[in-house]
Amino acid sequence: xxxxxxxxxxxxxxxxxxxxxxxxSEHNLFIAEGLRICSSLLQSKLELKExxxxxxxxxxxxxxxxxxRVTLVDEHVMEYMSAASTASGILxxxxxxxxxxxxxxxxGLVLARIADPGNMGTLIRSAAAMxxxxxxxxxxxDVWSPxxxxxxxxxxxxVHIFCWSWQHLVEHRAALPLxxxxxxxxxxxxxLPSESLIVVGSEAHGIPDAWxxxxxxxxxxxxxxxxxSLNAAVAGSIALYLAHARKAQTA
Numbered sequence: 001x002x003x004x005x006x007x008x009x010x011x012x013x014x015x016x017x018x019x020x021x022x023x024x025s026e027h028n029l030f031i032a033e034g035l036r037i038c039s040s041l042l043q044s045k046l047e048l049k050e051x052x053x054x055x056x057x058x059x060x061x062x063x064x065x066x067x068x069r070v071t072l073v074d075e076h077v078m079e080y081m082s083a084a085s086t087a088s089g090i091l092x093x094x095x096x097x098x099x100x101x102x103x104x105x106x107x108g109l110v111l112a113r114i115a116d117p118g119n120m121g122t123l124i125r126s127a128a129a130m131x132x133x134x135x136x137x138x139x140x141x142d143v144w145s146p147x148x149x150x151x152x153x154x155x156x157x158x159v160h161i162f163c164w165s166w167q168h169l170v171e172h173r174a175a176l177p178l179x180x181x182x183x184x185x186x187x188x189x190x191x192l193p194s195e196s197l198i199v200v201g202s203e204a205h206g207i208p209d210a211w212x213x214x215x216x217x218x219x220x221x222x223x224x225x226x227x228x229s230l231n232a233a234v235a236g237s238i239a240l241y242l243a244h245a246r247k248a249q250t251a
Contacts, residue, residue: 002071004052007080012073015052015081015093021142028096030144032154033084035060038092040154047095054078057089064090083146096144100134100160102172107195108134108159109240110169110178112211113202117141119233121151123200126237128155130244136162136169136197170214173197177216180207181239186220192243193217200236 004012017023018031029049032038035057042048042064052071053061061070078087109127114120120141127135137143143163149156164172179196180186183206192198199215201207212218221235230238 001067004071004073004077007077009077011050011071012077012081015091018093019083019146021145024096024142024144029093030096030149031083031146032092032094032149033082033090033146034088034150035064035090037150037154038090039064041092041094041157044154044157046097046157049093049095052078052081052091052093054087054089061090084150097157097161100162102162102174104134104160105136105162105172105174105176106134106160107176108132108136108197109236110136110138110197110199111140111236112138112166112199112207113205114140114200114232116203116232117145117147118151119203119231121148121153121156122233123236124148124152124159125155126233126240128152128158130240132240132244133160134162134197135159136164138164138166138169140202166211166214169197178214180212180215180218181235182206182212182218182220184220186218189219189221189239189242191217192219192239194243196243198236198239198243200232200239203232 018029024030032041050071051061051065051069052073054075058072081091111120111123124135141148143161177193177196178199179193180199199207221238
């Protein structure tokens with residue numbers, strides 16, 4: 001088994017570069033941390049380039065891949081490689097999947113300028129939980145950043161990711177209607193179309209007016225408690241659930 005004990009090792013430095021978007025683009029790789037997340041990504045058939053583990057976690061790493069695929073690293077090296085505040089002891093380096101094709105687009109979710117990686121990852125996780133296969137990402141956070149992958153709990157590997165511009169979405173959505181989730185003045189959630197692309201806007205500014213105008217419908221979630229708005233991840237998850245429930249009832 002390979003063993004790395006120095007932070008100056010070239011492989012360690014390369015993993016550090018994957019903390020930022022430029023490094024991920026240059027190497028065509030991204031990182032995932034933790035036993036459960038790496039396991040989920042492996043089950044979704046994403047290509048694992050290397051699995052790193054500390055001595056304490058090596059037996060867990062062997063449940064994921066053969067011993068020959070694991071590189072042992074000292075604790076202080078893992079802390080340097082990790083993008084988390086507390087290193088889990090297992091870190092996988094995966095190949096970035098190819099861009100999903102327009103022909104693969106089905107009803108699902110549009111993340112319009114979602115800037116918070118935690119919200120983006122949570123929404124991807126909610127989509128996967130509902131059996132939704134399409135997530136369109138327009139601007140906002142980098143979908144393959146460590147924080148997004150972490151917040152998705154590894155489910156990001158089980159959905160088709162489309163990193164598009166808004167105009168590209170409008171031109172390539174085929175017959176799928178766009179349904180804007182707006183804070184006020186939209187139709188009741190009972191009107192959520194089961195076969196559509198639900199658009200969730202940024203946490204601070206929502207969906208740009210011009211983009212809302214391109215949508216075929218607008219829906220507002222009722223809030224009897226008179227709260228001004230819901231967190232983007234919460235609102236999007238509720239909308240997905242309501243649309244999924246209606247689809248299941250009519251199936």
